Amino acid sequence: MNFFLQLLFAGIAQGAIYALIAYGFNVTYWTLKVVNFAHGSCLMISVMLSLTVYRMGMPIALAMLCGIAATGVMVGILERIAVRPVLDRASGMGWVVSTLGAGIVLQAVATLIWGTQAMAYPSFLFEPTDYITLFGVQISLQLVLVVAVALLVMVAMEAMVRRTIWGKVLRATAFDPDSARLRGIPVQRVVTLSFVVSGALAGLAGVLIAPISGIDPGFGLNLMIKGFVAAVIGGLGSSLGAMLGGLAVGVIELFVGGYISTAWRNGVVFMLLLLVLMVHPRGILGHKITVKA
Amino acid sequence: MKPAPRRLVMWVLLTIAVAAIPFTGISSRWVQLLALIGINTLLAQSMNIVGGYAGQMSLGHAGIFAAGAYGSSVLSTKLLWPVWLSIPAGIVIALLVGLLIALPAERVREFYLGMVTLAFGIIAFEILQYWTPVTGGFMGLSNIPSPILGTLTLIAIPINLKLYCTIIIGLVAVMTLLNANLIQSHYGRAFVAVEESDLAAASLGIRPGRTKHLAYVISAAWAGLAGGLYAHLTAYISPDSFNLWVSVSILVMAIFGGLRTFIGPFLGAAFFTMLPEFTQGLKDYQLLAYGAILMFSYTFVPRGLAGLLNSRTAYIRDTGVPSVPSKYSLVVSSTTGVAVDALEIRGLAKRFGGIVALGDVTFTVRTGGIHGLIGPNGSGKSTLVNVVTGLYDPSAGEVFCGGRSINGIQPYRMVGLGVARTFQNPLMFVGMTVRESVLTGAHARFRSGFLPCLLDGRRRRVEEAELVAEADAIIDHVGLAAHRNALASTLPYGQSACWTSRERWRRSRGR
Numbered sequence: 001m002n003f004f005l006q007l008l009f010a011g012i013a014q015g016a017i018y019a020l021i022a023y024g025f026n027v028t029y030w031t032l033k034v035v036n037f038a039h040g041s042c043l044m045i046s047v048m049l050s051l052t053v054y055r056m057g058m059p060i061a062l063a064m065l066c067g068i069a070a071t072g073v074m075v076g077i078l079e080r081i082a083v084r085p086v087l088d089r090a091s092g093m094g095w096v097v098s099t100l101g102a103g104i105v106l107q108a109v110a111t112l113i114w115g116t117q118a119m120a121y122p123s124f125l126f127e128p129t130d131y132i133t134l135f136g137v138q139i140s141l142q143l144v145l146v147v148a149v150a151l152l153v154m155v156a157m158e159a160m161v162r163r164t165i166w167g168k169v170l171r172a173t174a175f176d177p178d179s180a181r182l183r184g185i186p187v188q189r190v191v192t193l194s195f196v197v198s199g200a201l202a203g204l205a206g207v208l209i210a211p212i213s214g215i216d217p218g219f220g221l222n223l224m225i226k227g228f229v230a231a232v233i234g235g236l237g238s239s240l241g242a243m244l245g246g247l248a249v250g251v252i253e254l255f256v257g258g259y260i261s262t263a264w265r266n267g268v269v270f271m272l273l274l275l276v277l278m279v280h281p282r283g284i285l286g287h288k289i290t291v292k293a
Numbered sequence: 294m295k296p297a298p299r300r301l302v303m304w305v306l307l308t309i310a311v312a313a314i315p316f317t318g319i320s321s322r323w324v325q326l327l328a329l330i331g332i333n334t335l336l337a338q339s340m341n342i343v344g345g346y347a348g349q350m351s352l353g354h355a356g357i358f359a360a361g362a363y364g365s366s367v368l369s370t371k372l373l374w375p376v377w378l379s380i381p382a383g384i385v386i387a388l389l390v391g392l393l394i395a396l397p398a399e400r401v402r403e404f405y406l407g408m409v410t411l412a413f414g415i416i417a418f419e420i421l422q423y424w425t426p427v428t429g430g431f432m433g434l435s436n437i438p439s440p441i442l443g444t445l446t447l448i449a450i451p452i453n454l455k456l457y458c459t460i461i462i463g464l465v466a467v468m469t470l471l472n473a474n475l476i477q478s479h480y481g482r483a484f485v486a487v488e489e490s491d492l493a494a495a496s497l498g499i500r501p502g503r504t505k506h507l508a509y510v511i512s513a514a515w516a517g518l519a520g521g522l523y524a525h526l527t528a529y530i531s532p533d534s535f536n537l538w539v540s541v542s543i544l545v546m547a548i549f550g551g552l553r554t555f556i557g558p559f560l561g562a563a564f565f566t567m568l569p570e571f572t573q574g575l576k577d578y579q580l581l582a583y584g585a586i587l588m589f590s591y592t593f594v595p596r597g598l599a600g601l602l603n604s605r606t607a608y609i610r611d612t613g614v615p616s617v618p619s620k621y622s623l624v625v626s627s628t629t630g631v632a633v634d635a636l637e638i639r640g641l642a643k644r645f646g647g648i649v650a651l652g653d654v655t656f657t658v659r660t661g662g663i664h665g666l667i668g669p670n671g672s673g674k675s676t677l678v679n680v681v682t683g684l685y686d687p688s689a690g691e692v693f694c695g696g697r698s699i700n701g702i703q704p705y706r707m708v709g710l711g712v713a714r715t716f717q718n719p720l721m722f723v724g725m726t727v728r729e730s731v732l733t734g735a736h737a738r739f740r741s742g743f744l745p746c747l748l749d750g751r752r753r754r755v756e757e758a759e760l761v762a763e764a765d766a767i768i769d770h771v772g773l774a775a776h777r778n779a780l781a782s783t784l785p786y787g788q789s790a791c792w793t794s795r796e797r798w799r800r801s802r803g804r
Contacts, residue, residue: 035404037411085592094591096350096407097548101587102539109580222536226414232405263423270416277397279403 003138007258008251011145013212016150018253020205021227022234022242024198029237030161031194032171033271034083034095036075038103040224044217045106047210048114051121058262060122068203075199075219078102099146099252103221110217121210146208153201157239167202170194201285222266228251229273234265235286244284295720301470303569308466315455317685324458325381330566331461332519335544337558338472344544346476346551347508351397353414354543356394357513359421359535360387361520363428366437366530371590376438377447380521387517387710388510390417395509399418399502414540421532427605433487433531434524442528468515471747473555475511477610478746478753479732479739484508485553486722486733487574493720494681498708498737517533545583548590555605560598608729609761610749632659634679634696636712641690643676650676654690675717682707682714723782730781733765 021043027034036042054060074193082102083085086094126141163168173190174179181187205227206220230249234241249269256268260262276283315365316326336358343349351357364383368374374382394413397404416469421428428434429777432575437445440454452460475481475679483504487496524530550561568578627786650673658664666674679685683702694701694710707714722730738760741753768777776784 035408037407082588089591091597092351093348093403093407093593096352096404097544098588098591100352100407100411100541101584101589105581105582106584107589108578108584112581222415225415226409226759228408229412232408266412266419267416270412273409274393274396274414277401277409278359281400281405283398 002137003137003258007254009134009137010143011251011254012247013146013250015230015247017205017209017223018227018230018249019150019243019246020153020224022231022246023157023239024201024205025231026226026237026239026242027194030144031173031191032083032175036078036195036198037096037099037230039077039218039227040107041103041106042071042075042096042109042199042202042219042220043206043223044215045074046122046206047215050207054122064124064207066084067207068200071203072196072200076196079192089265090187098242100159107292112157114217116133116214116216118214121215123211142212149204149208154222154239154243161239211243226269229269232273233276233283235283236290237287238285240252241283241285297322300604304466304470308463312459315458321454324454325526326570327565328458328461329606331560332523332526333517333546333566334465334558335519336469336543337550337561339470339512339519339545340547341552341558342472342515343508343512346481346488347484347505348403349505349508349511350409350410351512351543352407353417353540354516354567355535355537355539356414356417357387357390357516358520358539358543359417360390361517362524362530362535363421363434364517365521366434366524366719367427369438370434370436371729371773375446376525378649380518383521384514384517387513387520391509391513391801392506395506398505398509407468418532418536426487429779430533433529435529437524437528437530439525439528445525457526464518464522468518469555474749475747476606476755477608479736480507480743480746482729482733483736485724489722489724490720493716495704496707496714497706497734500705541583543588549586551597554599554604556602556604557597557599608725609732632661635660635694637693638681639691641677641680643680643685644688644690651680678714682712721781723780725781726766726778727784728764728777729779732760733769735764736758788800
């Protein structure tokens with residue numbers, strides 16, 4: 001029972017990270033129906049940058065903010081140079097390749113600067129040894145922090161989409177950019193902003209997971225794919241769905257790892273992705289995609 | 294008029310010339326490189342089929358490559374199968390893998406498959422690492438029958454490196470021909486149609502899901518063959534030969550060489566196989582360069598190296614069959630016979646949330662008549678057509694075609710029922726010429742199966758020639774004869790609207 005609960009709580013924390021990554025996919029999906037295939041590398045860059053400024057003597061909280069902000073700006077630039085020009089040329093799915101390429105560039109640059117050795121990341125707010133006891137199971141406070149932040153972001157995003165004018169702006173931009181522009185919505189800026197926010201979310205996910213896992217230039221890719229699976233299960237575009245999807249992926253992954261074999265973890269998640277896309281591609285809370293003809 | 298055989302002769306001569314290179318006394322290092330170029334060409338062709346013509350994403354291609362390599366290696370080292378059996382078996386395994394990753398293709402947009410295939414590449418790599426009893430784990434498989442170990446024999450003939458290189462070149466030549474046969478048939482045109490618009494393709498009777506599955510599976514055959522040839526060239530394979538960066542380099546070769554061209558895969562493969570030979574000091578920057586190529590090629594060199602040569606791949610082959618005078622008559626239908634109900638619409642309604650687009654529509658279309666549907670903007674004309682042709686499910690009511698209910702029918706099945714449609718915006722296939730597009734309109738009338746198209750059989754050539762003649766007659770009739778070989782995207786709007794409507798009108802003929 002203890003082992004079960006341990007896996008469950010660890011799975012929830014892991015799932016919260018996936019949810020944070022999935023939010024990042026959602027934000028750009030809202031505006032351009034695009035997801036950034038460099039998301040994993042951006043997450044990694046945020047961690048590397050914040051670690052670098054921390055080592056130069058900046059307090060860790062400020063270093064994290066720097067990393068998050070820098071990643072946001074970087075993804076905003078990415079939209080300008082690798083997404084918009086490709087979309088303008090209307091070559092179908094070219095943006096998948098161009099953003100993937102951007103991710104590879106970032107990873108290659110990180111490897112040149114920081115090497116391929118795994119590095120440790122300083123703890124933030126709580127020490128790795130701080131824990132609370134719940135149902136007789138010790139839970140690291142760092143993990144609790146991750147879940148709390150993920151929930152907070154989810155509530156904020158749901159509130160923004162449902163309650164504020166920004167939600168309407170996003171929906172208008174996604175539905176028909178041209179008529180949104182006619183109504184005075186600065187579509188280009190909204191799109192760029194969505195990429196900035198997406199990048200910042202990637203950065204946030206990165207600095208939250210970094211103290212728990214080891215970091216190296218390649219560590220974002222796996223996280224990105226799991227985050228995407230979370231987004232798909234929950235329904236691409238839904239914040240609440242991303243949270244539910246993230247929890248599902250995290251818990252399933254930990255249980256498979258705990259009760260079967262860690263070698264099966266990624267494989268099971270992959271099969272889950274195939275299954276969801278075949279049977280119910282719009283996920284739990286996603287909208288049905290209607291074609292316009 | 295016999296261009297086809299002459300081209301074949303040229304191709305055979307060229308192949309013989311290249312296949313003779315290993316015997317000109319060049320060092321074995323160069324022979325090996327030549328063999329690698331051949332293998333990489335197959336990989337780039339594989340990517341070109343799925344990513345170029347069919348426009349689907351495959352970001353984990355190394356996984357399929359690995360299926361062929363490991364399949365043949367395991368069978369030949371552990372079960373001691375002869376190589377002529379183990380390599381085809383490896384291809385079959387690759388085909389199954391290709392089918393697996395293509396399963397969701399019917400339901401989702403391409404970028405989902407981008408993530409699926411990216412994940413697949415990583416999973417495949419993990420399977421190679423952890424399934425030790427079969428794959429040898431991290432250590433990989435060694436002592437694979439190969440020319441460098443002197444252990445490769447084909448029907449009791451020992452194969453040395455030069456001979457093996459020649460065999461690879463021969464196989465590449467054959468596969469290139471098969472590839473061209475397929476692309477220049479209605480299968481290839483279906484790939485391109487699906488890439489340009491699922492919707493327009495379906496309205497021609499092309500099944501988008503099935504077509505995408507086929508693209509992945511065919512592509513897997515090429516990658517699987519490449520895998521088998523690679524394993525027996527190097528004698529040793531390990532998971533590292535099939536990691537993410539191999540997938541990336543396959544993508545880079547295909548894109549930078551030039552997607553949707555026959556020459557592109559050769560250029561890409563040659564360029565990126567030779568490049569490391571001359572830039573050894575810059576190995577650390579290789580990934581950076583690959584990333585940058587992927588990032589910018591769509592913007593700056595969308596047609597790759599092949600674009601520099603300005604070569605365009607046609608989707609119709611000059612069949613070499615003497616042009617038959619068209620049996621096609623421009624008289625649509627004779628009014629003889631009794632008019633019957635062709636299409637009956639009963640109490641049809643369509644609501645989008647609270648908006649009622651159609652409410653209780655009832656009418657009947659009889660054969661031999663022309664009906665108009667008129668109404669102001671937003672009165673639901675398009676919605677009606679969309680519901681009738683299966684794009685939307687009706688909220689209430691029923692549609693009968695030829696007496697049977699067709700509610701919820703898949704759009705691609707409408708053509709078979711004799712229902713053709715156009716779209717408000719023309720949904721042209723911009724990468725095709727006028728003639729190719731019109732011919733694609735006849736997709737549902739092609740009877741030739743997959744194998745005849747792959748092997749370019751005589752009967753399929755006759756069929757194509759007949760339908761091309763018919764297409765030309767239509768093009769002449771609508772006054773676009775001068776633009777027959779112009780790219781559809783270069784036509785002014787009025788003309789393009791004109792031919793698309795013609796093109797679609799004729800689809801339902803032949804029943």
